[in-house]
Amino acid sequence: MTETTPQEQLEKLRTALADLPRRRSQALPALHEVDHVYGFLDTAALEEVARWIHMPRAELFAVATSYTEFRWRPLAPDALRVCRGLSCRIAAGDAAPDGEDHECMFLCAAADRDPITVRGAGRLEDSLDASVFESARALVPGGESRVTVRRSAAHPQWRGWQATMQLSPSDALGLVQRAGLLGRGGAYFPVHLKWGGAVDASTRNGQPYLVANGEEGEPGTFKDRWLMESDPQRILEGIRIACYVLGAAHAFWYINGMADRSAAAAQSAIADAQAAGFLDGLTVEIRRGAGGYVCGEESVILESIEGRRAVPRLKPPYPTERGLWGRPTAINSVETLANLPDIFEYGPDWFREVGGESTPGTKLIQLSGAFRNRGVIELPLGIPVAKIIELAQPTEALAGVTMGGPSGGFLAPGHFDTPIAPGAMDGHGALLGAGGIIGIPQSFGIERALQVWADYNANESCGKCTPCREGSGRMAEALADGNWADVEALIPLITAGSLCGLGQMAANPVTSARHQFGGSIL
Template structure:
């Protein structure tokens, strides 16, 4: 037995969904039993939960550290725990068959972690573990030795830009707010992350909530705010629970409330639960929601930094922005500015999803080429298929084609090809994806989430969706592409808020780079990627059909006939092209063309 044993179990949302709670319970039971047989185990082994360490596709991930030597296991289930305890914790010998492979290390080694540095290492429910990694050190330094102006200048010098989507310089925004003459200032953390496939902010709060709180303390001191809000959607119960726990712990330690660190500075932070409206990610709609009004944006100016919550100067930054602040104050503006590209400093947390081998949460230096993210960090395209495009910036972002695979991923680089950084979602698409259908998918989301306040967004996105639906259903008309482009530009140029302004991006970027797919749908009534069912013909290959009848049972209109153990046939005059037969066949006998 070694002198120190630490067992970490991933208990982020991904880990819990994969069975993390059961794995934790199994470790508790098995370690208790091992402690009876060998008292040194129970005495010297520390078991605790940690947040997401990024490689969500391999959960449940478990680290066993013996005297500083770390072994990481993947795909762990509760019934595997007894062997891990017996052979590794007690016996000191790792179970080699369950260890992560080289791709796990490649995934992490190609990243630069600032915000995610402690995720997967510390218990998010323990303030003492945050303090052990210099937690609240920056806040105390600021309150003890720096003026608000010094703090703002440091953030300006670092080059930190808001990570919520727009990329506005954080220090400049803070200076605008602090310059107002007011009896009250507010600071708000926007944790209303609603992009499909995005889980950056949620995972940061689940894995290291105190970093966000500390960043808010520093920001509040810089602008003179005594009240802060964290606006987070109620759909994230784990993040909400850990956030409330962290706020309670910070208050008990004297890091929130009255006279922080004995400095005379006061700050209260409250949690406001959102109901899941995507538009409330827009700052003025978020403010309206906190005020008890319907979450709808208003025209700007005035900007919230001048007239925000209840008409008072207000700073709004997102989770990732605030989580960067303590590191900048601890390590210096020059350190942060040395990372990234010329105009985009630091790192960016990205939710990497789609047709890629290594899905999960990553943090890369600004300016890293798209190719390196996909093929080094991400491990390449799933199933060795061809890379086709990547959607960045969430549903309001653009689709970047293979020809721009060497594009640097920063604010300027993405904007140059008609996309955007957004909050950091990245969906990888392969040769089997239909770009017209992808555009329709994202329009369905943004159209449904439109608050309806302004006509261009309310009606424009609806008309865009109608045209796209018509095209994928095989009813596209000559002139539809030009109509889509004209309408998309009108919606972009005349909508009230960022949701409407960016909603047409998937349409415009796919027309720009994949116009031939639109033309095939409209002129040839064909889907080149064989995705749009209403443009396909389904048939059964007799030499591959064993007559199991699965396809016939899946067909709701009884278009498939045949005897048991004999090849079946599809009557295309009856077939509604739903694709249920294709999905049901386990022998690849149902084909589509």
């Protein structure tokens, strides 16, 4: 097989760049083109990109280095990439293979007795057996059948959108309010308030944008990938409904850079919907992230789309007031948007039949770690964690569970009767977050899980603010050394001084473990 010469690679890159508008907002798409052609970020290729999008080279390099997914040298043909996410560490126990560490591959449910590994230099999802994806996207039995029911077959029907068009935008907003839909990305902010704020700001700052957030960069989560791969038309119909209410003519569907199958499914869904005439007057543009836990923070997504470094913005103003290019921007998770078609087809009363009075509806829970039944399960908000664990079937005695990822916390077995709910579930750091629940066996231990989260938060700090950049690293070191005095001193500094929510919540696992397990842990 003849190797591609540098000149041939450069010509291939130039052909790809020719399809991109020559402006800064194309920085990340252009970097992805470099990665696809070369397999890494070649410095000579970046010079070509900088010229094409009229961006200073130093600024382009600053953007490129702010994303953790890009590599700066090629992988060896026989390279072994090893997932070091918490679920995979639990699966590996003390026998993890040597290889290039990968923070999380988001195939958590497939990690059984071994961590997920990838051999070779190809794209991550292209290098895995189909059986791995089948396990990683499993649907756990015993749950509800609402969002997990596929709405559209080969030809989209969009009955929820048809019902929406019978209402004015203001009446449609009122229907969402009556349904009581809360965001499903982790913050659980009322959807009608977010949309209403953007609509109100449009009189001052111009036509709103919508961003469908499918970044999903929190270890232990994979429900957005499940939705995008299994029923992208459901999400796209939700995007259409949201844009109608907002008065938006342009939506960005932001998808994790590793989630190639999700992006392909989304692109196919857009083409089918366009052919059916459902997207007339609306542009839905896919944008790919490029790694980094901080990319899940909403203002970082805005910076990314605009072609800037992956760091959070100062707030206020909030995105609904001034978001993309200074215009009002509503950012909703794909799970949030996936609820909309059913709400408009069946009505708000139907939506409120499950869940609590103030927290109606269901939540997609993702189970991994020491469970026999791993995967996605749809359950009503308010269900006790004990019931979820019963459905998951632990493979051995649990030391506890962790919920809400690196920004969340722990639950001890004595507190498994806690119901899942938005916000602080127990008042001491246990958060539902995006709905990832990882079973921690006694053979692994809470101490090791806590260290994994502390190390992850330190590694994933974007570096913009000192309390998070310096404090999270020092906290991880103090935990490893057993220096609890330093840990105690760092907690208020990190929590109060960090710029964004991810930094502010970096100490949550520590405070939660201290509350749940007390002196038995620290």
